Amino acid sequence: MSAMLEIKNLSKTFNKGTINEKIALDHINLTLNEGDFVTVIGGNGAGKSTMLNAVAGVWPVDEGAIIVDGNNITGLPDFKRATLIGRVFQDPMLGSAPDMQIIENLALAARRGKRRTLKWGVTKKEKEDYKEQLKILDLGLEDRLTQKVGLLSGGQRQALTLLMASIQKPKLLLLDEHTAALDPKTAKKVLDITKMIVERDHLTALMVTHNMKDAIQTGNRLIMMYNGHIMFEVSGEEKKNLTVDQLMKMFSQAAGEEFADDQSLLNK
Numbered sequence: 001m002s003a004m005l006e007i008k009n010l011s012k013t014f015n016k017g018t019i020n021e022k023i024a025l026d027h028i029n030l031t032l033n034e035g036d037f038v039t040v041i042g043g044n045g046a047g048k049s050t051m052l053n054a055v056a057g058v059w060p061v062d063e064g065a066i067i068v069d070g071n072n073i074t075g076l077p078d079f080k081r082a083t084l085i086g087r088v089f090q091d092p093m094l095g096s097a098p099d100m101q102i103i104e105n106l107a108l109a110a111r112r113g114k115r116r117t118l119k120w121g122v123t124k125k126e127k128e129d130y131k132e133q134l135k136i137l138d139l140g141l142e143d144r145l146t147q148k149v150g151l152l153s154g155g156q157r158q159a160l161t162l163l164m165a166s167i168q169k170p171k172l173l174l175l176d177e178h179t180a181a182l183d184p185k186t187a188k189k190v191l192d193i194t195k196m197i198v199e200r201d202h203l204t205a206l207m208v209t210h211n212m213k214d215a216i217q218t219g220n221r222l223i224m225m226y227n228g229h230i231m232f233e234v235s236g237e238e239k240k241n242l243t244v245d246q247l248m249k250m251f252s253q254a255a256g257e258e259f260a261d262d263q264s265l266l267n268k
């Protein structure tokens with residue numbers, strides 16, 4: 001098994017030297033092997049999004065290294081990481097272009113990071129391929145190829161963004177509460193699509209969620225973050241058999257007695 005993502009001794013402080021100074025990541029270490037699907041939980045402000053943003057290269061980190069498939073990408077700007085990393089955010093409005101057609105969005109995603117050639121137009125074969133991909137989503141989008149993305153529902157847009165983020169089979173898929181803005185039924189559908197794509201394409205993924213049940217039932221590893229640290233990890237059989245109650249107990253024990261009654265830490 002080879003490491004697909006190595007996060008080494010990673011630290012990030014916001015507003016250093018000011019009254020608003022915040023240590024968001026405090027010497028984090030995490031390794032994902034090829035095909036690992038890691039769910040990330042933790043209360044508001046624990047550092048979950050900061051960890052994903054650091055991997056995506058949104059801003060420079062203070063200390064540490066990020067290595068993707070053997071390449072040290074710590075100093076690379078985000079656009080140079082875009083072919084390695086696919087992302088889906090919480091906001092369905094991000095990640096796809098509303099004024100462009102479904103097919104144009106998919107074609108752009110398929111060409112991201114690639115050199116423009118004379119063959120910029122969408123070929124017949126591509127069109128068939130996109131139709132096939134959209135059909136699998138089971139949202140009826142395969143018959144709406146030329147419709148503007150801005151007309152889609154939040155769930156349809158997240159599903160499309162998932163397709164776009166994974167269309168080039170990225171080394172790493174980053175999902176930051178990508179179902180949180182959706183109603184429960186749609187959220188489940190998008191999560192099911194997520195699991196299907198990750199499994200089918202054998203992707204390596206990090207998924208932040210505030211739904212502990214989803215965190216337990218998705219992927220092969222679960223990590224709990226708190227205060228810029230990874231507190232603990234659960235994987236394999238232990239993760240499969242975990243209950244939300246047990247997870248809460250583990251959190252309380254790791255965080256210390258003062259948090260024993262504060263279950264709200266995990267819930268928004």
Ligand SMILES: Nc1ncnc2c1ncn2[C@@H]1O[C@H](COP(=O)(O)OP(=O)(O)O)[C@@H](O)[C@H]1O
Nearest residue numbers: 014015022024043044045046047048049050051
């Ligand atoms: N761009 C930023 N500028 C200043 N502070 C930030 C920024 N991003 C995150 N933070 C702070 O870092 C901490 C961790 O935030 P974040 O990673 O977004 O938490 P989570 O995703 O776990 O809820 C919080 O205190 C947050 O306010």
Ligand SMILES: [Mg+2]
Nearest residue numbers: 048049050176
């Ligand atoms: Mg967040």
